Amino acid sequence: MQIDSNLTLPVTGRLLLAKARVPAELTDPVPGATKDAEGALLLDVLIEGGRVAGLFAMGNAPPVDRVVDLAGRHLWPAFIDMHTHLDCGHAIPRVRPDGTIHGGFSLTTEDWPRWSDEDLALRMDFGLACAHAHGVAAIRSHVDSETLAYSQHHWRALERARTKWAGKVDLQGVTICAMEAWVGDDARALADLAADMGGILGGVTDTLDRGENGTYDALAHALDRLFALAKERGLDVDLHVDQTEDLTAFTIPEIARARLRSGFQGKVVLGHCVNLALMPPKVIEGTLALAREADLAFVSMPTPMMYLMDRKQGRTPRWRGVTAANEIRAAGLPLAIGGDNCRDAWYAYGDHDMLDTLKQAIRIFQADEPLTGALTMASRVPADLIGRPDLGRIGVGLPANLVIFQARSLNVLLSRDQADRIVLNHGRRVTDGLPLHHELEQALGLADPVLS
Ligand SMILES: [Zn+2]
Incomplete structure (x- = not known):
């Protein structure tokens, strides 16, 4: 009808x-x-x-x-999608995901050399056009920033998209890199680059192993540097945290302690945090108390986490793959949801439709009965977290x-x-319809030879 x-x-x-x-x-x-x-x-x-x-x-x-x-x-x-990866997106069929985190990382890095200006523009535009047609007013996208040269290239592409889509889908970038980058020689240049492009700072916290004595000294040092660089530039921080079922890789307490000792006043958002859900109740309770003291916020990506986590060949997953969403909300901490990866090496599907993400979140988290407050996870909460209280x-x-x-x-x-x-x-x-996949494939030179 x-x-x-x-x-x-x-x-x-x-x-x-x-x-x-x-x-x-x-x-x-x-x-x-x-x-x-x-x-x-x-x-x-x-x-x-x-x-x-x-x-x-x-x-x-x-x-x-x-x-x-x-x-x-x-x-x-209109919806807000505060956790995406527009630079990775819509690379299927040239990238064929295998459904694992390892495959996500290796296939993405193998694809990087194909990310020309035109390639990035076509794929990012496609993602933004989908979001616009579905009623998304703002997007925060992580920008692959592993080396300074790649970072400059990827951030310039984001900047062109940001200018083109301003007022339709407002776009904000955030660095994603191993935390080692923040103690490396290019750390200051990377922070300046993000600042110049209206972006903010982030990184992947579970890439740094514990030291021989079992402490997170290297991570603590990198977090201190990150918070110092963000503080100097007045930028917020948005981290990829603990996307693993390994219970020994648990970095939320380290981030909370680093935030508390830094005096950093900006917003600090922790994405994923999936192994929190596998911790004993006392650990969850204590971690969230510390998170509250450190004024941390959370963002969960329910759809790709269902797809990626607990995937074992020939065995049905036993775990939904998401963070302790209801405990986070019950502790009074902000919890947003995001679409995350879309038709790329990390996640094979998706259409940048935040209504779909919200519906998935409500079912996967069992965030209903009562539903009260759950609808804000795709609008009001992420709008506030990305510094856009005029939206959502x-x-x-x-x-x-x-x-x-x-x-x-x-x-x-x-x-x-x-x-x-x-x-x-x-x-x-908005009268623009959804963009067509076969037109994107044609433009990317990926069209089916039988039909073209
Ligand atoms: Zn992500």
């Missing part, structure tokens, strides 16, 4: 979206608004000049010439980056794919 024809929206101007159903956790409070049984408010939303100009309890908006009756459909803020919620004065769904209940919204959703970008309807 298509969205009704009366939802043919004007592209600009003053417009009232009447009888919208907005989950209370995704909007500013609206006095007098009725709440439905699933926690959504019934609202009239006034849009003017590309922004939300007013929020009213249903039926209380002032007269407006142009009214679109949403008839109780769900209206959400519906509020007066904020950009009208919105998604209208056909669903009139949350249950239906989370049940059907909502492929016919309508996306508004700064109040304008």
